[in-house]
Amino acid sequence: MAVSRNFARAIAKDAVIDRWTAPDGWPLRRFHWRAEGSPRGSILFQTGRGDVFEKYLESFVHWHAAGWTITAFDWRGQGGSGRLTPKANCGHIDDFGTYIADLRAFAAQWMAETPGPHVVMGHSMGGHLVLRGLAEGAIAPDMAVLVAPMLGVRSALGRLAAPMARFLSRLGDPRRPAWRGNEKPYTTETRANLLTHDPARYADELWWQAQDRALLTGPPSWQWLVAAFRSMADLEAGAIEAVGTPLLLLIAEADGLVDARAALRIASRLPDAAVLRFGPDSAHEILREADPVRDRALAAIDGFLAARAPRP
Secondary structure, three states: OHHHHHHOOOOOOOOEEEEEEOOOOOEEEEEEEOOOOOOOEEEEEEOOOOOOHHHHHHHHHHHHHOOEEEEEEOOOOOOOOOOOOOOOOOEOOOOHHHHHHHHHHHHHHHHHHOOOOEEEEEEOHHHHHHHHHHHOOOOOOOEEEEEOOOOOEOOOOHHHHHHHHHHHHOOOOOOOEOOOOOOOOOOOOOHHHHHOOOHHHHHHHHHHHHHOHHHOOOOEEHHHHHHHHHHHHHHHHOOHHHOOOOEEEEEEOOOOOEOHHHHHHHHOOOOOEEEEEEOOOOOOOHHHOOHHHHHHHHHHHHHHHHHHOOOO
């Protein structure tokens, strides 16, 4: 599976990067790569907070080689989809419902224009939004995969994190950055170690940012934090048991960013969900980990897709 490593810093010649306009007129940067020959189906892959789709080109190559059409877009306010705050490197959102509105409209058009079966995948914040989209009926794919989903966060403040974010957001402009540098405040771990044990894959992200500084998204705003805590609480308190879509969850138990316990707790309530756990060999970005972890993850996803949507 590691053969795709050479494609981590290159866009396939037949892939298209363009703009998709949301119903309110906001332009989202889109990636689209049609399958060759007889298509296996279509995958919509959504990244985490602050990410860009270039980080997952290796995985896209893997799935495209298996016959899947691949689509993705940068979330509103991050990556190549503009900013919602005067701070150019700050990831801001007013409410996660805005993300869901974008996902609803985008997925409806995507499903109408691409061959089935349709699979939606989401990493971290993207995994949270995919599950919320399923729970709210905003999306209706045939299957879904959640990779290190943000269903809770790891914070030194524990249960005080959400009320503290609300308090601090009111002390100034809620669009201001919540912290400066690292992916997570109050930690001695580097951003690289929080994300992956593979230095080359971490360097790939920095390489893409160097090619286009507009792709760089730094810390979240205080309002993003408020909205994230509210969305996570509402999702867990909601009728998750009503989500009938077949799901595969990949969970890194040593994840230093999202709370694996919350993901496992929610997974146990889903009526049709398989779970694959990773130990200390995996940090947050499971699909960008060292090959032993990444290959195991891809094999699990391939097996899930083969079982739920076998080739005709």
